[in-house]
Amino acid sequence: MTGSKFSGLKAMRDRRAQEEDDQASALTPILEEPRRKVGRPPGKRSNPEYQQVTVLLHGQTYLEARKRLLDERKEVSDLINELLTEWLKR
Incomplete structure (x- = not known):
């Protein structure tokens, strides 16, 4: 027995992902x-720019x-920032 018991599942998932990519690229407009x-x-x-x-x-x-x-x-x-900004202008 070669590979893991899940290697068939991985191969099937990879094929399905490739098929979906192929279909998406065929339907995708150029721009x-x-x-x-x-x-x-x-x-x-x-x-x-902000400090907690x-x-x-x-x-x-x-x-x-x-x-x-x-x-x-x-x-x-926002309120505290406005109030402190105004206070610093004095």
């Missing part, structure tokens, strides 16, 4: 639009701020 990436777009966490910090806020203040920011479709980090 194909680039495919959109799957998943979430990159956010602030992966942006090198930890802040202790009074619970009720944070809750009320989040409620108001939800109505404005804004994030807490």
Whole structure:
């Protein structure tokens, strides 16, 4: 007996993948639009211009701020960034 007991399955999977690729390339127009990436777009966490910090806020203040920011479709980090930027301008 040569190979593993799963070698036949691997060969079948490889053939099927090759057939799908062949069918896709036959149906693909010559000028194909680039495919959109799957998943979430990159956010602030992966942006090198942002720095993650930890802040202790009074619970009720944070809750009320989040409620108001939800109505404005804004994030807490955006509000804090705006406030600090204005404070630094003084």
